[in-house]
Amino acid sequence: xxxxxxxxxxxxxxxxxxxxxxxxxxxxxxxxxxxxxxxxxxxxxxxxxxxxxxxxxxxxxxxxxxxxxxxxxxxxxxxxxxxxxxxxxxxxxxxxxxxxxxxxxxxxxxxxxxxxxxxxxxxxxxxxxxxxxxxxxxxxxxxxxxxxxxxxxxxxxxxxxxxxxxxxxxxxxxxxxxxxxxxxxxxxx
Numbered sequence: 001x002x003x004x005x006x007x008x009x010x011x012x013x014x015x016x017x018x019x020x021x022x023x024x025x026x027x028x029x030x031x032x033x034x035x036x037x038x039x040x041x042x043x044x045x046x047x048x049x050x051x052x053x054x055x056x057x058x059x060x061x062x063x064x065x066x067x068x069x070x071x072x073x074x075x076x077x078x079x080x081x082x083x084x085x086x087x088x089x090x091x092x093x094x095x096x097x098x099x100x101x102x103x104x105x106x107x108x109x110x111x112x113x114x115x116x117x118x119x120x121x122x123x124x125x126x127x128x129x130x131x132x133x134x135x136x137x138x139x140x141x142x143x144x145x146x147x148x149x150x151x152x153x154x155x156x157x158x159x160x161x162x163x164x165x166x167x168x169x170x171x172x173x174x175x176x177x178x179x180x181x182x183x184x185x186x187x188x189x
Contacts, residue, residue: 007103008103008107008108008110008111009111011107011108011111011112011115012111012112012114012115012118013115014112014115015111015112015113015114015115015116015117015118015119016115016116016118016119017115018112018115018116019115019116019119019120020119026119026120026123030120030123030124033072033075033076033124034072034124036072037068037069037072040068040071040072041065041068041069044061044064044065044068045061048061048064062135062139063139065135065139066132066135066136066139069128069131069132069135070132072128073125073128073129073132074157074160076120076124076125077117077121077125077157077160077161078157078160078161078164079161079164080113080161080164080165080168081113081168082109082113082165082168082169082172083168083169083171083172083181083185083188084172084181084185085109085172086109086169086172086173086175087172087174087175087180087181087185090172090173090175090176091175091179091180106166106169109165109169110165113165117161133145171184171185171188
């Protein structure tokens with residue numbers, strides 16, 4: 001099993017190198033994600049201020065802040081962009097070269113995305129987890145971090161990512177039928 005997984009380590013390295021080589025794209029993408037997170041924060045802050053109360057449907061503003069950042073964290077962790085890559089390979093014909101290799105077609109995409117996720121995790125997720133826990137500790141007055149819940153959260157994120165990844169892979173094969181996936185991808189979203 002481990003010997004079989006070693007075959008795919010070059011694809012992890014390729015994902016890391018791809019992310020490192022397109023640094024501006026990574027930075028702009030992360031900046032856009034963080035900006036969207038803060039826009040959501042300010043929208044909820046305005047909603048709470050306009051409600052006139054401390055609670056809104058059973059939630060306080062600090063609880064909503066933690067919730068907003070956890071949504072952002074989860075969405076970054078489970079995001080998969082395999083649909084575009086497969087569609088582009090089918091459109092330009094480079095899928096033939098990938099299918100000639102003696103490795104699983106789906107696994108090459110999976111391990112390449114794992115390489116991308118490693119870079120994103122180090123740059124964004126680790127500081128965000130510490131930030132969320134700092135806010136929770138400040139709001140609650142005590143440390144709320146539970147290692148068992150954290151590992152269950154990570155496990156559920158891994159499963160959610162895999163479901164999302166394989167759904168996007170299956171959806172990407174629609175590119176054999178349609179010329180461009182942009183419209184179909186909008187429909188999927």
